[in-house]
Amino acid sequence: MTTTPSAAATDALARERRHHDACRAALARMVEGAEERVVGGADVSASGADAEVLGYEFRSHAKAMRELPQAPLFFGRLDFADAEDAGAGEHRGQRYYIGRLRVSEHPSVPPLVVDWRAPVSRAFYQAGARDPQGVAVRRRFGWAPGSKGDSADLTGMEDEPLGQDEPVGKGGHDDGVGSRIVAGEIERPRVGPMRDIAATIQPEQDDLVRGELAASVCVQGAPGTGKTAVGLHRAAYLLYTYPHRVQRSGLLILGPNRTFLRYIAEVLPSLGETGVRQSTVSDEIRGRYAVRAHDDEAAALVKHDARMAEVLRRALYARVVAPPADAEVAVADGAYRWRVPLGELERIVADVREEEPPYAVGRERVRSRVVRAVREQAERRAGPQNNTWVQKVGRARSVSGFLDAVWPRVRADEVLAEVLGDAETLAAAAEGVLADAEQRAILWGRPPRSHKSAKWSAADLVLLDEIEGLLERPAGYGHIVVDEAQDLSPMECRVIARRSDFGSLTVLGDLAQATTPWAARSWAEVLTHLGKPDAAVAPLTTGFRVPRAVVGLANELLGRLDVDVPPARSLRGDGELRVREVADVTAAVVEAVRGALGREGSIGVIAADHDVERLRTALDAAGIGSAGPDELGARVTLLPASVAKGLEYDHVVAAEPAAIVEAEARGLHRLYVVLTRAVSRLDVLHSRPLPWTAGL
Incomplete structure (x- = not known):
C-alpha cells in the first residue's frame, strides 16, 4: 500500500473531485437524453407494432434513469501497465474508473465510468500481488458515509501498486481486507436496509457473481460471508450481461419473509436494476386461495414431505378411467354419422396416459386425437376438411x-x-406411501360441505400448487435467486423447481441456520428437490461482517447441530463479546441497551418470541423506545428470535439463550442464527445455564 505526500495527495484528490463533477454532468445529460427520446417517440418510419415496442423501451429506460439513487458515481480506478510484457493486452496504458453504472458523454467515446459488471472491471476485484492481471495501480476511493454523490464527500483515496514485487498482504486483495478503505466500508455501522457491496466484493465472491446464466449454483455461506449480497449482485450481473434473455424470461428473487425482502429491497436499485420481482414462496403460490387455517406440527410435517407429491398425483389421475364397454363417439355431419369404435377410444386414452402430460394437456390431447379419428373417416369419404369443421x-x-x-x-x-376430507380417497392414494398414522394426521376431522368452503392452511397452499402444476405447467423464470434455502421443505422446493424447469438457480443458505421442522441436513437433498441435482455447491467460510469473537462463540454450537458444515472464520478482530450471568435478565437487557445507546450504530434486542412483549414493556418503562423488525433504520429494534434470520445489527443483545432454544424443536439452530446477527458487539445475558455448556 502506498501513500502520497500531503501536498501531492491534496492535488490528486482535487483532480478526482473534478472528474466526479464531470461524471455528474454527463449523467445529467444522459437522463435528459433519455427523456428527450420519450418525447420524440420511436422512429416515425417504424411500423405501428415496432413503434410501440420502441416507445416502451424508451419509456422504461427513461424511468430507470430517473429512479437511479443518488450516490457517488465511482468507487475505484484501474491504471493498466504500459509495458508490452505486463499482460495488460488491449487495455495497455488505459485508465478506467469503476462505478455502479456506466457514465458516458457519448456512445462513441470511451466512458467516464465503467460499470462494475463489465469484463474489464473484473480485474478490480481479482487482481493481486500474485496475479496483477496487467494492472499497475488499483485505486480505491473513500466517500463520506451516506454520501448522495456530492464531490466534496470524496474524502480520501488509497493506491495499491500491483505487479511490482509487492509483498503478499500489502496489495489489498491477497489477504482479503488489506485495504483500509475496504475494511472501513465493511465495518461501517449498519443502520437501515442492506447496502450493496459493489465496492468491496472479494475474489471468491466475484467468481460466484460472474457465473454463467445457464449454470445453477448453491452457496453454502457461513454467517457474515456475504452470501445474500452475492446472490443479489449475481442477479444484477445477469441482468447486465444477458439483458434480453433474462428480461424476456424474467428474474425472481425469493426470500424467507417480507421483513427480509424489505431489508434487501434497495440493493438492486442502487446497482441500477429496477423492476425485478422480489417475493416469497408463499406469495408466489397464494393466488386465489387465502390462508384461513393452521396445521399442527404433525400435519405440517406430512404435508411438506416429498411423498405428498406421489399421493396427489395418484389422487388426480385416479379420475382418468378407461372407456366403459358401451362407450362410443358418434358425430353427426350432414347426411353422415361418423363413429369412433371402442377399441380405438381405449387406445387413445391409454396412449395419452402413458405419455404423462400435464392433466389439462392430456385432456385436450385426447380430444384432438378423437377428432383426428373422425376427420380421417370424413376425409376418406368427402375430401379435406377446414379448421371450422375441425373445431365444430x-x-x-x-x-x-x-x-x-x-x-x-x-x-x-x-x-x-x-384427499383431505375423505378417508377412502386418501387411503387409496397413499397406499404404500404414507403410514396410517400419517394419513390420520392430515385427514380433516370435520370436512367442509364442499371444496368451495374449505379453509386452507399455509401447507395446503403448497399442495394446491403441486396439483395445479400437475394440471398445467406454470410460467417459468429464466433465473431464480433463492435465499435462506436451507429452510425450504421438499414440497416448497418443488414449487420453485416447477418455475425453473428451463431456467437456472442461485441457491443461498447455511445449513447451520436451518430452523424449520422439515429443513434438510444436506444440500444434495435440497438440490434434488429443486430439480438441479448437479448444481455445484460452493462454500463461503470467510466472514467479513461478523467479528472473530462472535464467530468463535457460534462455532461452539456447530458440533451439536447435526449438519455437515465447516466452521466459519472471520477476518475481523475488532468486535466485542460479553457473556454475562445475571440475576434479572429483563433488568440487564435495559442496562445493556442503555449502554449501547452511548455508541454508534443499530441495536437489536433478540429474545424468545414469548419474552418480547415483557422486554418491550421494560424498555418503555425505562424511557427507551423500540421498534419492530419491519421498521428499518430504527436505533433500537426489539424482535423475536423467529424473525431474526438474515438481519444484522451493530450491537445485539441476546436475552436468555436457554429460552430461545426451548421455544422450538430446532432451537439450537435458532440460537446459532441469533448469535450471528451482531456485526460489531454482542451481549449474551442469561440467568440459566448456557445451551453450549458441557452436559446440556
Missing part, C-alpha cells in the same frame, strides 16, 4: 361427453378437498 367436431356433444367420462375437468381445490 371438437365441440360436439358426443366428444365432450366422452371426455367428461374418461378424463374429466377438475380443479386443484376439488382434488385436495377430496
Whole structure:
C-alpha cells in the first residue's frame, strides 16, 4: 500500500473531485437524453407494432434513469501497465474508473465510468500481488458515509501498486481486507436496509457473481460471508450481461419473509436494476386461495414431505378411467354419422396416459386425437376438411361427453378437498406411501360441505400448487435467486423447481441456520428437490461482517447441530463479546441497551418470541423506545428470535439463550442464527445455564 505526500495527495484528490463533477454532468445529460427520446417517440418510419415496442423501451429506460439513487458515481480506478510484457493486452496504458453504472458523454467515446459488471472491471476485484492481471495501480476511493454523490464527500483515496514485487498482504486483495478503505466500508455501522457491496466484493465472491446464466449454483455461506449480497449482485450481473434473455424470461428473487425482502429491497436499485420481482414462496403460490387455517406440527410435517407429491398425483389421475364397454363417439355431419369404435377410444386414452402430460394437456390431447379419428373417416369419404369443421367436431356433444367420462375437468381445490376430507380417497392414494398414522394426521376431522368452503392452511397452499402444476405447467423464470434455502421443505422446493424447469438457480443458505421442522441436513437433498441435482455447491467460510469473537462463540454450537458444515472464520478482530450471568435478565437487557445507546450504530434486542412483549414493556418503562423488525433504520429494534434470520445489527443483545432454544424443536439452530446477527458487539445475558455448556 502506498501513500502520497500531503501536498501531492491534496492535488490528486482535487483532480478526482473534478472528474466526479464531470461524471455528474454527463449523467445529467444522459437522463435528459433519455427523456428527450420519450418525447420524440420511436422512429416515425417504424411500423405501428415496432413503434410501440420502441416507445416502451424508451419509456422504461427513461424511468430507470430517473429512479437511479443518488450516490457517488465511482468507487475505484484501474491504471493498466504500459509495458508490452505486463499482460495488460488491449487495455495497455488505459485508465478506467469503476462505478455502479456506466457514465458516458457519448456512445462513441470511451466512458467516464465503467460499470462494475463489465469484463474489464473484473480485474478490480481479482487482481493481486500474485496475479496483477496487467494492472499497475488499483485505486480505491473513500466517500463520506451516506454520501448522495456530492464531490466534496470524496474524502480520501488509497493506491495499491500491483505487479511490482509487492509483498503478499500489502496489495489489498491477497489477504482479503488489506485495504483500509475496504475494511472501513465493511465495518461501517449498519443502520437501515442492506447496502450493496459493489465496492468491496472479494475474489471468491466475484467468481460466484460472474457465473454463467445457464449454470445453477448453491452457496453454502457461513454467517457474515456475504452470501445474500452475492446472490443479489449475481442477479444484477445477469441482468447486465444477458439483458434480453433474462428480461424476456424474467428474474425472481425469493426470500424467507417480507421483513427480509424489505431489508434487501434497495440493493438492486442502487446497482441500477429496477423492476425485478422480489417475493416469497408463499406469495408466489397464494393466488386465489387465502390462508384461513393452521396445521399442527404433525400435519405440517406430512404435508411438506416429498411423498405428498406421489399421493396427489395418484389422487388426480385416479379420475382418468378407461372407456366403459358401451362407450362410443358418434358425430353427426350432414347426411353422415361418423363413429369412433371402442377399441380405438381405449387406445387413445391409454396412449395419452402413458405419455404423462400435464392433466389439462392430456385432456385436450385426447380430444384432438378423437377428432383426428373422425376427420380421417370424413376425409376418406368427402375430401379435406377446414379448421371450422375441425373445431365444430371438437365441440360436439358426443366428444365432450366422452371426455367428461374418461378424463374429466377438475380443479386443484376439488382434488385436495377430496384427499383431505375423505378417508377412502386418501387411503387409496397413499397406499404404500404414507403410514396410517400419517394419513390420520392430515385427514380433516370435520370436512367442509364442499371444496368451495374449505379453509386452507399455509401447507395446503403448497399442495394446491403441486396439483395445479400437475394440471398445467406454470410460467417459468429464466433465473431464480433463492435465499435462506436451507429452510425450504421438499414440497416448497418443488414449487420453485416447477418455475425453473428451463431456467437456472442461485441457491443461498447455511445449513447451520436451518430452523424449520422439515429443513434438510444436506444440500444434495435440497438440490434434488429443486430439480438441479448437479448444481455445484460452493462454500463461503470467510466472514467479513461478523467479528472473530462472535464467530468463535457460534462455532461452539456447530458440533451439536447435526449438519455437515465447516466452521466459519472471520477476518475481523475488532468486535466485542460479553457473556454475562445475571440475576434479572429483563433488568440487564435495559442496562445493556442503555449502554449501547452511548455508541454508534443499530441495536437489536433478540429474545424468545414469548419474552418480547415483557422486554418491550421494560424498555418503555425505562424511557427507551423500540421498534419492530419491519421498521428499518430504527436505533433500537426489539424482535423475536423467529424473525431474526438474515438481519444484522451493530450491537445485539441476546436475552436468555436457554429460552430461545426451548421455544422450538430446532432451537439450537435458532440460537446459532441469533448469535450471528451482531456485526460489531454482542451481549449474551442469561440467568440459566448456557445451551453450549458441557452436559446440556
